[in-house]
Amino acid sequence: MPGQSEGPAEDTFPKLLRRNARIFAERTAMREKDLGIWQTWTWTDVLERVCALAAGFAELGVARGDRVAIIGDNRPRLYWSICAVQMLGAIPVPVYQEAVAPEMAFVLRHAEATVAVVENQEQVDKVLEILGAGAGIRHIVYDDARGLKDCRERGVVSLDSIENAGRAVLQRDDGRALWLEREIDRGGGGDISVILYTSGTTDRPKGVVLTNSGTIWAAHAAKLFDRLTEDEEVLAYLPMAWIGDHMFSYAQWLVIGYCVNCPESRDTVVENRREIGPTYVFAPPRVYENLLTLTMVRMQDASWLKRTMFAYFLGVARRCGEAILDGRPVALVDRLRYRLGSILVYGPLKGRYGLSRIRVGYTAGEAIGPEIFSFYRSLGLNLKQLYGQTEAAVYITNQPDGEIFPDTVGRPLPGIEVRIDETGEVHYRSPGIFREYFNNSEATAASKTTDGWVRSGDAGLIDQHGHLKIIDRFKDVGRLANGSLFPPKYIENKLKFFPNIKEAVAFGDGRDYVACFINIDLIAVGSWAERNGVVYGSYQELAADPRVYDMIKDHVAQVNRELAAEPRVAACQIRRFLVLPKELDADDGEVTRTSKVRRAFVCERYAPLIEALYDSGCRHRQIRIGVTFEDGRKGLLEGEVQIAEMPEGLAEGALREAAE
């Protein structure tokens, strides 16, 4: 195996847990806030609990090779269940807990799961609903008994009873304990450790099969890269079915032996992050975007003095913050100003969001707007980008400390090879890559070459520093009718930097000009409306307000000016846009569970609106679309959508300027 030979001797996760219980013993392995108090478990505790769970699952009939679905928020016992399942040589399949029943049904059926370990009654009900649809689930095991006391459905049991039964068996029968030890020993690096279903921006989810050795290799490579130690504190708050969470809250937890903290509930994440002060953070860009939006909105409501101070020191940070972070030379005056700013603004701001202790922070999952990225870095946060995929067990390239360029995603980690093929697609190869797509040899063949390279599906290039630069999804990059390059995400990201814009979808492939859909951010625009006396009764009404349109128009004009300054994309200035009357929503299938826009689906669903964008005579268009409410009911949204036109003169003028 190329790369690190000094990786852990243990080749499976249960063996790593056993090792941690030996070498870290009484150190804290996990915390969860429950009833207002942080509960802690040491590595010894965790091993005991996981063994009891494993013995319990064995009593339930879980055997080597079985698939066990794990569905719920980040609860300690769900993580332990993953390990318990692995102890028996069975395969955990974490499933997005927010998935609606048909979506979940597809995954459960495709993975042929026989047991589902779920968090609470909501998930039990969902799985029971699916059972009627003929998924092969024999047992549903729930963690939280609330509302399930009187549940008499066959095959529904509590995780408590499983754990207690397992513990009783282990205590009663030494042979059984010995058997479990041997089961752990039987596991090997080549075994499947987990199947993770990718959310799929294009079609049905695919089950990515990862092996013990691959996942452990990747976890270890990243440990060396950022010199991570067992002293790190991590907050587990992202979906367990996402590779990012699986790597940070599970694989690296066991490989490195740091402490993972589970928040009290989904609504308390910001507060809990502040209490814990994590040192190692992983979040998709939208988490950072939301924090920034929240800050900007709150600052607008702050007193004059605070606002002035905030604006001044933010200016200082913008000028020299990143240089100081990267250790580049900075004038003494600026250094002093920055120091003062740290005391008055940056420190409290970071403290407010629990970011004060961050040593290494990553953003991944999607491209982050360079402005947002620079904002956090200028405050002194060591925020870095990485480029990863489920198929690679996250890691492909990371930004090394001191070599941060907002528009690149860094270098390949040692042991990972990256190449750009003749069409411009990024390929990679490493010991960490997936084995196959579960029960989908066609997709596997399409994505893996015979000599072990994986096609990423992203278009990119390697710049003069040896850093990888991702342009867009390979199949999304298009050309305007006049032949100039059209990278939609590049344009959308520029728009999304404005706190008022939550999501944008740009069109232009094969067209004469670029046009786009805008989704306003309800928090930011709502606060703006309150301050400016704009009265609205619903999202739809607010989105259609002419003053909102004027505001968005200013933002688009700003983006156009930026685009005009870049020769490569100068032709991509936005000519017409509209503000969508509803938020793009995962329940309607418009974005994935990880909030990525499903472009093809959106195109199809809003075809009349796109047509209107390219019909120069059209000023407004009536639409009717189905919507799914939070409780799963369907409804119909009707209304008229205005089409806004950017001032022709400016766009033309800027274009000519750029061309000259």
Added chain:
Amino acid sequence: MSNRLLAVERVSLAFGGVQVIRDVSFDILEGEIRAIIGPNGAGKTSMLNLISGLYHPQRGAIVLKGIRYDRLRPRVAATNGVARTFQNIALFKGMTTLDNIMSGRILKMHANFLCQLVHYGPARAEEIRHRQFVEKIIDFLEIQHIRKVVVGRLPYGLQKRVELGRALAAEPDLLLLDEPMAGMNLEEKEDMSRFILDLNAQFGTTIALIEHDMRVVMDLSSRIVVLDHGEKIADGTPEQVRANQAVIDSYLGVAR
């Protein structure tokens, strides 16, 4: 057959010349969800006020846990396990969620005033015990995220939930809810319904509620009393009440 937790016996109530309740009798059995419905001005809230001891009837009596009271005092009702919420939220707006719910434990605090003042000895141990109980309520109602938020800043639906939390802090045997869903959106109503059902199922709390949303009433309650102009016009299971002609007439209106 379940025990009678409370009975209203031939009660009449008048304010000056206005007869609010006229000769009404019904009972509440242990462990049931009992609804009181009726058009506006039917005397529903007055009835809850009678049961919780805020009003005293001119005629008739309230029988609580087998003891007959002609004049039931609020404190006696409270110490006998009756807790309630109000139609127009009556929380301490300037205090946090946590403190509001803690205030519901007031009757269960026994340490003397001086100890409480310096937060020492038994008072301290007692407060920790109460806090533990309150945390269970916070967990039950899923309001962890607003634990330390001042109640006046919360949206209406959450304030209602906090008020329910405060009533629960008294560990009531009989919980009186005055329009728990009024002014809520659909999602908040569903949440509240789930809490009421869970309360009843998990802790066996007996609940009497006033509610206007007929769908909610029909789904939640085991038995329903219907009042109209201060008189009882029907009493029975949701099916019986739904089929009752007098009820249909009073809700839809008939030419008299």
